[in-house]
Amino acid sequence: MRRVLRVAIIIRALSYCCHLFQPLVNIFCLKASQAESMSHDLTSAVDPTSTESRMEAEEDKWSDLPHELLSKIAGELGLMDFLSFRCVCKDWHIASSKVSHEDKSSKSEPWLLVYEGEGSQCSLHSSKHKRYISHIQELEGAACLASHEGWLLLFREGSLFFFCPFSKAKIELPNCPITEVTDHIAAFSSAPTAQDCSVVVLNQLNAFELQLFMLCRGENAWSKHSYAGYPFKRMRTAVFYKEKEFHFLDEGDGLVSFDASESPQWKSFVVRVQESESTPSDVVLNYVISKNFFQRHNNERSGNLRFLEANDSISTVGTTVPRHTGNFDLLIGSERIEAPKQSESRHLKGVWIQPKYCYVPPDQTW
Structure with a gap:
């Protein structure tokens, strides 16, 4: 569920500036759907170890987003979402560290x-x-x-x-x-x-x-x-x-x-x-x-x-x-x-x- 929350934060950010980043919105919506499905499917026969590895690999890709893009996304969030954004990972924290943000x-x-x-x-x-x-x-x-x-x-x-x-x-x-x-x-x-x-x-x-x-x-x-x-x-x-x-x-x-x-x-x-x-x-x-x-x-x-x-x-x-x-x-x-x-x-x-x-x-x- 924690990963679903992380995806939700970035989707909410992208919704504020979708006219600039519409292709990314589609990608992250798909990722959120997949993550939520995996978190609720209690009868799945998928190997949990391999699932965990794939999710970690996906997180690494999100961390590699350009800092300039992450800063723009952070600047469009509401204040509390902005504070959550900063806690997602080290790269997101660094990218938003010099943003003076007003709700x-x-x-x-x-x-x-x-x-x-x-x-x-x-x-x-x-x-x-x-x-x-x-x-x-x-x-x-x-x-x-x-x-x-x-x-x-x-x-x-x-x-x-x-x-x-x-x-x-x-x-x-x-x-x-x-x-x-x-x-x-x-x-x-x-x-x-x-x-x-x-x-x-x-x-x-x-x-x-x-x-x-x-x-x-x-x-x-x-x-x-x-x-x-x-x-x-x-x-x-x-x-x-x-x-x-x-x-x-x-x-x-x-x-x-x-x-x-x-x-x-x-x-x-x-x-x-x-x-x-x-x-x-x-x-x-x-x-x-x-x-x-x-x-x-x-x-x-x-x-x-x-x-x-x-x-x-x-x-x-x-x-x-x-x-x-x-x-x-x-x-x-x-x-x-x-x-x-x-x-x-x-x-x-x-x-x-x-x-x-x-x-x-x-x-x-x-």
Whole structure:
């Protein structure tokens, strides 16, 4: 049955690009039919040893497919099929090793990763209501501060690092400026492999004061910036806006911006829905905000498809979905859902993530 599964993976890949590889589709469909027939024919008188040898010979032929062809096939698969593709054999793994893969069927909706923080077990919920269980050691004891372009920014045991749960790629950040996570929020401007990537970590000291740490790609020292302003509610969500500007949104309608250009500058705003023509003093955001994205999606699901069980609590980290509504990005806000009976509840952590396999060269550093 394992061989039948291998054939099924390649057939599914070829179905995505059959206009390019139609002759191969016919060949692999025939091979799949033969393999499935052999796996189910319990009364066959064929010598199992010779059958095994022939199947192994056929597998060797599949392994010998040109890497360029295998890379194209891998690039057309859904993300989970792509990960299975990489496990089939050494040649398929090598051919797909440098492919940065994004699930094309999920560009409009992120996936949800749920974990408890104490162990490595986690569940991944796709936008098509499929649930996958996995063990990711990097999540054990970790707190997620930000999610962007398939990357997570994690804090664990006094260190900050980027991590892609699909490729297991990891990039350590130097000289972590914080010793523990309380109500910290964070954002980064682009993938950590990009030359212009910047990271900010915000700590709300009290209702009036904010403290921000910033690090740019290639640097080792974090810069520190402070801001005192109007009474803030609890800062909940951080997002990269444009150029070198970051936004921080509280639980109400408050927004604080930090522009890290030549002369770093703070500003504060009140967010409102645009119901009429904007005035010269208004700033029209390039994103729309969803503050109850998790709660709404959880309520829309039923039975085992729900993210939470009875009396679960969860804190989620949001993300940004590019061009979700016309020319506007969708900013999914971070949320906190408290269970009715706190003493008896599971306390879960969740993060919205774009389903993307991020390739990183072995020698990649910050």
